Amino acid sequence: MSDVNRQMIGWRSQAVGGMFENILSASCNYYRERGVAIVDKTPEPMRPIKPYGDRRRGQYIACYEKQAQPDYKGVLCDGRAIIFEAKHTDHDRIQESVITKTQRQGLDDFRTMGAQCFVMVSMGLQSFYRVPWEVFGDMKSHYGRKYMTLEELAPYKLSQKMGTVLILEGVELHEN
Template sequence: MGTWKTRGLRGSTLEELINRTNESYREKGLALIQKIPTPITPIEIDKASRHITLAYFDMKSTVDYIGAVQGIPVCFDAKECAVRTFPLQNIHPHQIAFMREFEKQGGVAFIILSFTSQGEIYYVPFDVIAGFWKRMEDGGRKSFTYEEAAAKAWKIRSCRDMLVHYLEELQLDLDRKEALEQGGTP
């Protein structure tokens, strides 16, 4: 069990940008994506402000977001990295398992990864993450670098009120998967 006091606000800046983008997508009828709250058990509550100051996670969460884009089921997690190397320990085995099962059911899973030191945000397809994960399980690196991500993922841009406009990269991912299914090269 993790405590909310020590880890609860990591990634909140990226998530706020994604939340605003998802609201814009919903208003435009492009997508319906919801943030999945992590169930918590409050331990300490500040009586004056009525805010929770200490809590424990009730159970493992799956991913941060789930929904549909033009009829396509999607799920993704938002991650931030302050350095040029992303530790795979920041992705949990149950999240990998959920995303793998989600894709087997015909959905699209991915990670939105912000390299804060670079000021860049990337769409990382699940199969790329799964490749890094397998490399780790086979005794290789327990992380991947900014350069590896930039070579295998797509940089996300902002566009007006869509601050993390990931639908363009989702389309690239869908096109790549379709090419692979038809025996072509991505």
């Protein structure tokens, strides 16, 4: 495969991943407006290197300082933390290896502290799933291999309401 083809695939993957994150952010806003949860996208850890283009618009060239943390962090209305990573694929399965070491460590640490932790999965930007971290992070013991098929994702499928993916439906809320 040529470098140009790899570049095109990379750009497409980045664009589709960004679209999935936009869908999730819209869902987070839906729950914020209803007083159910406040969940925000975690900014990527970047360091500005030099100004770029029109300085008045705040444009700059930057580099990533370290591997990203889980994509979204927040709190449910009962006070518990909720953390999730967003992963998209155009294939008929999702690999456990899409989670980086840093993301895995973050999800493990937050879960140990009592947070609700998930991996939100997009299959072709058509079907969406909320997989508990304890399942996604240990596919080998659950399925005998390190990937999940559409059939195995089925119990975690999310509903949609008027274009909003209902990412928190079924997450148990506790009274304080």
